[in-house]
Amino acid sequence: MTSRPAQRSSRESAAVSADHARRLRALYRHLAKHFGPLGWWPAESAFEVIIGAYLTQNTAWTSVERSIANLRAYSALTLEGVRKMPVETLLLLIRPSGYMIRKAAALKAFVAWLDAHYAGSLDALASVPMEQARLELLALPGVGPETADAILLYALHQPAMVVDEYLRRIVTRHGLLHAKPRHEKIQSLAVAAFHDDAPNSLVRHFNEFHAVVVEVGKRWCRPVPRCADCPLAFDLAHIGGKPVGNAPPATKPKPIS
Numbered sequence: 221m222t223s224r225p226a227q228r229s230s231r232e233s234a235a236v237s238a239d240h241a242r243r244l245r246a247l248y249r250h251l252a253k254h255f256g257p258l259g260w261w262p263a264e265s266a267f268e269v270i271i272g273a274y275l276t277q278n279t280a281w282t283s284v285e286r287s288i289a290n291l292r293a294y295s296a297l298t299l300e301g302v303r304k305m306p307v308e309t310l311l312l313l314i315r316p317s318g319y320m321i322r323k324a325a326a327l328k329a330f331v332a333w334l335d336a337h338y339a340g341s342l343d344a345l346a347s348v349p350m351e352q353a354r355l356e357l358l359a360l361p362g363v364g365p366e367t368a369d370a371i372l373l374y375a376l377h378q379p380a381m382v383v384d385e386y387l388r389r390i391v392t393r394h395g396l397l398h399a400k401p402r403h404e405k406i407q408s409l410a411v412a413a414f415h416d417d418a419p420n421s422l423v424r425h426f427n428e429f430h431a432v433v434v435e436v437g438k439r440w441c442r443p444v445p446r447c448a449d450c451p452l453a454f455d456l457a458h459i460g461g462k463p464v465g466n467a468p469p470a471t472k473p474k475p476i477s
């Protein structure tokens with residue numbers, strides 16, 4: 221049975237408003253209905269998810285797809301493929317994703333760590349408590365909270381809440397958290413939104429939650445928000461009809477003729 225995500229000590233002080241958590245759950249419910257199942261992560265294996273989680277850092281997904289296609293052509297989308305491949309070749313294949321020297325080294329480090337501590341088995345990694353696996357992932361080069369949680373959720377099917385820039389924008393613009401919230405605070409709010417859901421439904425919900433947040437972020441909640449057409453615009457009524465701190469651009473006044 222899937223366990224409820226533990227509240228880490230760093231998050232204990234990150235108390236969030238129950239009302240705001242309920243609002244975020246309502247936003248998710250609305251988006252899940254709007255988009256339907258999105259079937260994330262777009263990958264054919266758990267290890268391909270992990271490669272994608274590393275490569276997508278600071279990069280558009282379209283660039284990641286080109287790198288993944290290169291790796292596929294070289295049969296390198298497996299642990300064995302990355303293990304055997306010289307790092308010089310690996311960095312050339314992942315070049316479209318940018319930061320290839322750092323990302324190639326990080327991928328090699330992940331495989332070496334998995335080999336040393338889990339006999340090269342993702343199933344063995346998935347069998348340890350989520351918080352332990354998360355701490356170990358965070359100790360690896362090139363792994364921050366977003367990458368660690370994406371690996372836990374989408375590759376290892378653990379109830380880890382993925383927090384990204386898109387979610388930060390949505391929760392701050394809707395006044396659910398104040399400006400510049402810490403990662404832990406956003407994660408606490410998002411986990412609290414699913415407090416009343418059955419533990420064995422959390423992996424499915426967290427999977428869909430991150431997927432719909434990314435869709436909203438890519439299409440509407442951009443650096444300059446496009447609220448007029450956004451499916452979440454209904455919630456702005458809670459905060460006076462426009463997003464907090466980052467209003468849509470004003471219409472340019474017409475020159476007087």
Ligand code: SF4
Pocket residue numbers: 390393394436440441442445446447448450451452453454456463
């Ligand atoms: S674009 Fe506007 S309505 Fe949509 S999520 Fe962002 S702030 Fe909310």
